[in-house]
Amino acid sequence: MLRSGTVVNDATADAGMVPTHRVDRQRLQQTPAERLRELGRDIMSAAYLRGDFVLSSGARSSYYFDKYLFETRPSILRRVATALADMISPDTDRIAGPELGGVALATALSLETGLPFVIVKKEVKAYGTARLVEGELHPGDRITVVEDVITTGAQAIHAARQVVNAGGKVLAVIGVIDREQGGAEQIATAGFHFDALFRRADLGS
Secondary structure (H helix, E strand, O other): OOOOOOOOOHHHHHOOOOOHHHHHHHHHOOOHHHHHHHHHHHHHHHHEEEEEEEOOOOOEEEEEEOHHHHHOOHHHHHHHHHHHHOOOOOOOOEEEEEOOHHHHHHHHHHHHHOOOEEEEOOOOOOOOOOOOEEOOOOOOOEEEEEEEEEOOOHHHHHHHHHHHHOOOEEEEEEEEEEOOOOHHHHHHHOOOOEEEEEEHHHHOO
8 A cells, every 4th residue: 555645656656556557647647748758857867877888889988878777667668668659650560679678678569559579689599490580570571670779770780681681671770769879870871761769869968
């Protein structure tokens, strides 16, 4: 039971102290723009770190968006999926999520939209199916690739190309955060449409 005076917020909701519908009713009174701004603030609060970091590209950075810190919080992941769902083309047949961070996003987005998804592995394993794309994918399936944080775009491009190699048609690559470090341009150069839920400037980082 919720004690008198307890604040209803994402932290208490994640801890199971508050029924999710209590929080959602409050958000239904917000405009879409207000909900998106609130989501951006919550992602920054949960996942924006300052320090000395080495990115997957090998570059160093004084800040870092830790995708696992927002993807593992149900109250944030649920809203990210809802927002990303609005970005998906109605022509999409399946969602593709690159391992590892993209898998949580693809799962949440699949549950949100009802669309099936596939997982794109970084490399072929020496056991099992020996495939890079796991899950059901038919030739000609139209795919939206979902990524977490875009820096150079290399991982998103790799995933999109593997989907194409497996017979799919990539309609778009969508990301949660674009660090605005050339990733969008690289994805476009590779021949894929790209859009992001947030850009670094949007989050005020």
